[in-house]
Amino acid sequence: MRGAKNLIAQTHKRKRNIKQKTAWKKQCSVSRNHIFASRKPEADILHELEKEKVGDDSAEGFSLKASAPSNSHGVQPLGNLYFSPSSHNSRNSGLGNLQSLTDELVLEILGLLGGTHLGVLSTVSKSLYVFCNHEPLWRNIVLETCKGGFLFYETWKSTYVSAIRPSFEILNSGLNVRDFYSDYLFQSWLCANLEMKPEWLERDNIVRAKGISVEEFVSRFEEPNKPVLLEGCLENWAALDKWDRNYLIDLCGNVQFSVGPVEMKLEEYFRYSDLAKEERPLYLFDPRFARKVPNLGLDYEVPVYFSEDLFSVLGDERPDYRWIIIGPAGSGSSFHIDPNSTSAWNAVIKGSKKWILFPPDVVPPGVHPSPDGVEVACPVSIIEWFMNFYNETRSWKKKPIECVCKAGEVIFVPNGWWHLVINLEDSIAITQNFVSRRNLLNVLDFLKKPNACMIVSGTRDRVNLYEKFKKAIEASFPGIVDDLLSKAEDKKIQKKKLSFWESVTDSNAGAFKFSF
Amino acid sequence: MLYAIFGVQTFLQRDLELRNLSLFNRRKGFSYLFQKSLLFPFSISFFLSQGFIYLFLLSSRKSSSPAAIMSSSSPKMITLQSSDGETFEVEEAVAMESRTIKHMIEDDCANSSIPIPNVTSNTLTKVIEYCKKHVEAKSDEEGLKSFDAEFMKIDKDTLYDLLMASNYLDIKSLLDLGCQTVADKIKGKNPEEIRKEFGIKNDFTPEEEEEIRKESPWVFD
Numbered sequence: 001m002r003g004a005k006n007l008i009a010q011t012h013k014r015k016r017n018i019k020q021k022t023a024w025k026k027q028c029s030v031s032r033n034h035i036f037a038s039r040k041p042e043a044d045i046l047h048e049l050e051k052e053k054v055g056d057d058s059a060e061g062f063s064l065k066a067s068a069p070s071n072s073h074g075v076q077p078l079g080n081l082y083f084s085p086s087s088h089n090s091r092n093s094g095l096g097n098l099q100s101l102t103d104e105l106v107l108e109i110l111g112l113l114g115g116t117h118l119g120v121l122s123t124v125s126k127s128l129y130v131f132c133n134h135e136p137l138w139r140n141i142v143l144e145t146c147k148g149g150f151l152f153y154e155t156w157k158s159t160y161v162s163a164i165r166p167s168f169e170i171l172n173s174g175l176n177v178r179d180f181y182s183d184y185l186f187q188s189w190l191c192a193n194l195e196m197k198p199e200w201l202e203r204d205n206i207v208r209a210k211g212i213s214v215e216e217f218v219s220r221f222e223e224p225n226k227p228v229l230l231e232g233c234l235e236n237w238a239a240l241d242k243w244d245r246n247y248l249i250d251l252c253g254n255v256q257f258s259v260g261p262v263e264m265k266l267e268e269y270f271r272y273s274d275l276a277k278e279e280r281p282l283y284l285f286d287p288r289f290a291r292k293v294p295n296l297g298l299d300y301e302v303p304v305y306f307s308e309d310l311f312s313v314l315g316d317e318r319p320d321y322r323w324i325i326i327g328p329a330g331s332g333s334s335f336h337i338d339p340n341s342t343s344a345w346n347a348v349i350k351g352s353k354k355w356i357l358f359p360p361d362v363v364p365p366g367v368h369p370s371p372d373g374v375e376v377a378c379p380v381s382i383i384e385w386f387m388n389f390y391n392e393t394r395s396w397k398k399k400p401i402e403c404v405c406k407a408g409e410v411i412f413v414p415n416g417w418w419h420l421v422i423n424l425e426d427s428i429a430i431t432q433n434f435v436s437r438r439n440l441l442n443v444l445d446f447l448k449k450p451n452a453c454m455i456v457s458g459t460r461d462r463v464n465l466y467e468k469f470k471k472a473i474e475a476s477f478p479g480i481v482d483d484l485l486s487k488a489e490d491k492k493i494q495k496k497k498l499s500f501w502e503s504v505t506d507s508n509a510g511a512f513k514f515s516f
Numbered sequence: 517m518l519y520a521i522f523g524v525q526t527f528l529q530r531d532l533e534l535r536n537l538s539l540f541n542r543r544k545g546f547s548y549l550f551q552k553s554l555l556f557p558f559s560i561s562f563f564l565s566q567g568f569i570y571l572f573l574l575s576s577r578k579s580s581s582p583a584a585i586m587s588s589s590s591p592k593m594i595t596l597q598s599s600d601g602e603t604f605e606v607e608e609a610v611a612m613e614s615r616t617i618k619h620m621i622e623d624d625c626a627n628s629s630i631p632i633p634n635v636t637s638n639t640l641t642k643v644i645e646y647c648k649k650h651v652e653a654k655s656d657e658e659g660l661k662s663f664d665a666e667f668m669k670i671d672k673d674t675l676y677d678l679l680m681a682s683n684y685l686d687i688k689s690l691l692d693l694g695c696q697t698v699a700d701k702i703k704g705k706n707p708e709e710i711r712k713e714f715g716i717k718n719d720f721t722p723e724e725e726e727e728i729r730k731e732s733p734w735v736f737d
Contacts, residue, residue, distance in 0.1 A: 094717075096714035096717075097673070098676070098714055100676050109698045117704075120705075120707060120732070122728065124718070126719050157731075161732075165733045170731070175727055
């Protein structure tokens with residue numbers, strides 16, 4: 001009887017979680033190559049903004065970037081509608097019978113239009129003018145039509161117009177539309193123009209180490225899988241002195257680097273990153289930089305702690321393992337776990353980055369991985385995560401590891417850890433993922449998972465990577481796998497013995513229970 | 517279950533008494549005991565099997581695909597309830613076209629009827645019609661294309677309701693189809709025609725119109 005009652009209680013709990021989960025999945029999913037996604041329910045944003053209006057002056061609202069345009073065509077959040085005397089929302093009147101659709105659906109429909117049709121639609125009504133000037137729409141159009149060969153002009157729309165009609169003199173009048181209330185569009189503008197709040201940068205609880213030996217690094221950090229910030233190990237890097245914009249532009253010339261979905265020349269990328277004011281700026285993240293410009297690879301060397309690099313046994317067939325990362329303030333990576341269960345190190349050459357790390361078994365707030373680990377749903381932009389979820393961690397007993405990594409410092413990211421990075425200023429960095437003896441077994445387990453074709457990354461040959469790697473490892477380091485396996489077994493037995501002994505001698509463990 | 521345990525208890529008691537008796541009858545004691553002890557495990561196993569059947573039924577209720585265990589021939593039916601209280605019985609495969617419902621089924625929340633508060637019965641009928649066709653004729657691409665074209669010949673209100681419903685129920689193909697249909701209504705029209713199509717009033721002043729003309733080179737081509 002009791003069993004049945006528990007079942008019913010369980011079903012109710014699950015139902016609640018499902019509704020929440022589905023609502024969040026809808027709100028936060030980053031699917032279909034769309035840069036924009038659904039946002040928090042309107043009621044929540046209303047409540048938040050109300051709180052800010054009523055709350056104390058010191059924490060009032062958010063500080064906007066100095067370069068923020070003085071208006072976003074005058075879009076206001078939906079809550080303001082209740083303060084307006086007329087309570088007329090030109091969004092609705094200007095959409096006609098499309099007004100029953102949500103903002104996301106309207107933008108979804110507009111996303112299917114080409115540049116010309118979008119331009120024509122923007123002259124139909126004020127509401128459609130605001131919708132059609134939504135920058136992410138134009139960004140998609142530019143990236144699809146021009147690929148990486150565009151010259152950025154202040155806004156994506158201007159960029160597109162100048163690309164197809166070079167003779168047309170663009171004038172960004174930025175018409176101010178009154179009475180337009182929309183949470184979605186307001187949030188989008190806000191996230192694009194927000195400064196990082198100082199309180200988000202306050203916490204710095206990572207362990208720092210300088211000049212430690214490799215053995216100490218392995219025993220204190222790599223073995224127990226803990227992150228650490230290493231100082232002073234880039235002293236012999238030529239890159240630290242040499243790498244600045246002019247040097248890089250001269251060195252790389254017309255070489256195309258991987259920027260999001262397209263490839264761009266470095267000079268054009270810098271032009272974009274200086275002018276762009278976006279929620280999720282394009283990020284230069286190239287895995288083949290050393291092959292494209294060999295001199296770049298010569299200007300740095302792998303710090304001594306990470307010299308063991310077992311994937312190198314695969315030679316040219318190894319998955320992507322090193323990237324050059326260049327991006328403006330506000331760019332970065334939202335929460336993810338590094339691929340193939342590898343560990344990583346990230347060295348900042350110019351600029352600074354804010355890091356937030358969560359251990360493998362703790363899913364960060366606002367992040368929803370699918371059960372098979374293939375997809376991760378999370379807020380669209382990193383600033384949005386900070387706005388909506390960062391404060392949740394304040395009440396936790398075990399806080400995430402946070403730090404600001406400055407030029408000349410290297411952070412070690414252990415395998416399986418969730419991490420988020422945001423550039424606080426224009427930054428240049430190098431990162432590498434690696435497999436050492438300590439995580440070799442994890443990597444082998446990961447690669448031989450049944451859904452390897454979906455979760456393995458950085459290589460075209462996903463399914464066979466396990467076999468290839470196993471063979472190559474046995475060839476170069478015979479017996480290493482068995483050796484590590486037996487050591488792991490020994491450890492497990494040790495642990496079991498300890499815990500039994502502890503429970504027997506510990507009087508708090510409770511009386512020996514008689515059970516069949 | 518309690519009844520079964522009680523039965524076992526009393527039987528045990530009786531058996532003990534019988535064993536005591538047999539001590540007096542030593543000569544035929546062994547065979548007597550043997551006879552009685554045969555019955556004992558039989559009864560125990562009978563009651564145990566009752567218990568197992570009970571546990572089996574319990575676990576099959578818990579499991580997420582009782583259809584596989586209980587009935588192998590008829591497909592499982594899911595009940596959906598629209599906002600105006602009408603119920604619809606659909607096959608599980610058809611209901612699973614909606615990712616929202618699919619997640620609910622997988623998480624075992626679909627044993628009674630699923631309420632769909634945002635969708636009226638008219639819209640839900642259309643949605644189910646779409647899903648049914650797409651499940652039945654999955655491999656027939658040409659057939660599906662012509663079905664989709666016919667399916668979208670509906671009035672605007674139904675179209676928008678369908679869009680909202682497919683967004684809520686997370687049916688990607690229907691959502692894409694609906695969005696493309698609306699987009700096609702916009703393409704190729706000039707602003708006045710678009711206003712007519714969607715019932716939009718031009719709320720620009722002449723000065724504002726002049727301003728935005730400077731931003732869009734295509735408008736007055």
